[in-house]
Amino acid sequence: MRSGLSGTARAAGIVLAGGRSSRMGTSKADLDWFGTPLLARMVGLVGRAVDGPVVVVRAPGQGLPPLPAGTEVVDDPVEGRGPLQGIATGLDAVTGRAGAAFVTATDLPLLHPAYVRRVLALLDEHTDVVVPQAHGHPQPLAAAYRVALAPLVTSLVDDGVRRPPDLFSRCRVTRPDEAVLLADTALARADAELDSLRNINTPDELAAVRARPAPRVVVAEGPPVAARTLGDATTLLAARHGSAARIVLAGAVGVTDPATPLVPGDVLAVRVTPGPAGVVAGHAASRRA
Known part of the structure; x- marks a missing residue:
């Protein structure tokens, strides 16, 4: 697929796996999704929507379940610095190989490739980050980032900045709402309720999503x-x-x-x-x- 960036720019996928999963009580990466580890499912879903590398960013030394062939794994340099460091690490890993990257967490089992494509398509030459504003919240971990942001994000993390909103105040951000996202007919047909953004943080939430047919x-x-x-x-x-x-x-x-x-x-x-x-x-x- 092609992102909204011009020319032959490729889109990469970045899946952050280093969260603490405190409310789940166990690593989300290893959760079973009908015989497939949840992290492997996320890699597969993102991989269906991008034509560049798919990178998993993990905490230093974190064990991971088996992943699809071709998945790249990189380590955060320091544990516990939050999602912005994971974004910096992922963007750095795909620098020179993609112009855009879709960044997500491990806990969106209903993520649809049509959602990934739609968000990437909104990342144009006037935008550095596409952060959907949906289900009443910004979605920085279901968003598209310009790969050229890697040095800026790394510099912010080195200065002690931890939260994605602190990055957004320093670059050009587009915040599409549900109506803008669903103006794409492919996404509207495939995921009209934007279940792509239904994350799971507790065993009960996991059970509710697994109960779906x-x-x-x-x-x-x-x-x-x-x-x-x-x-x-x-x-x-x-x-x-x-x-x-x-x-x-x-x-x-x-x-x-x-x-x-x-x-x-x-x-x-x-x-x-x-x-x-x-x-x-x-x-x-x-x-x-």
Whole structure:
């Protein structure tokens, strides 16, 4: 995808994993999301919306669950300096490889790639940060940042600044509300309630979000299926089309990871191509949907 930055600017993803999770009582990164660690799910969701690197920023020495192939992991230089240091570390890690970065935390399991794309598209040449103002709050950890801010953010952290609002007073910020975000028809169709911003801080909040049904995913060759990952959908569709079928995520190029998260609005196609001597070959889809 392309961000609102001009030319061929690429967009990276930054997922902050170093929070203390005090109200949850355990590391959010390791929380189970139907067989997938929550951090791995977040990486997969962000990765579907950007064409640059996806970087996880962790606390020094923090253990992490298994992550999707290609995920980069960087350490904050000092523990306990808050999210602004994580943003600085992430922006520095993608400097020279992307013009924009979508920054998020580990605790937004309903984040939709359409939301990520919409926020990045609002980051134009007149803006340094896009901070949505939605659900009654600013959303600095579901926001887009110009990568060129890295030196400024690092300097502020070195001076003892900890909070993202202290950065915003020093750069050009756009604060789209719900109406502006949902003016994008793709996002309005996929996430009209902006559940992308529904974060989880307690076990009860996690249970409430987990109680939601799996996304209903359109299948071009038949009735829809309810599936949370590409692997789930492949298992369900094997009963219809046989084990040789390969499931393609529309709009993706080369995604094969069965843990790839599916979201409302996804379209799957079934590919069964006879090869030499009866061998069946299938297409794969990319994790960059």
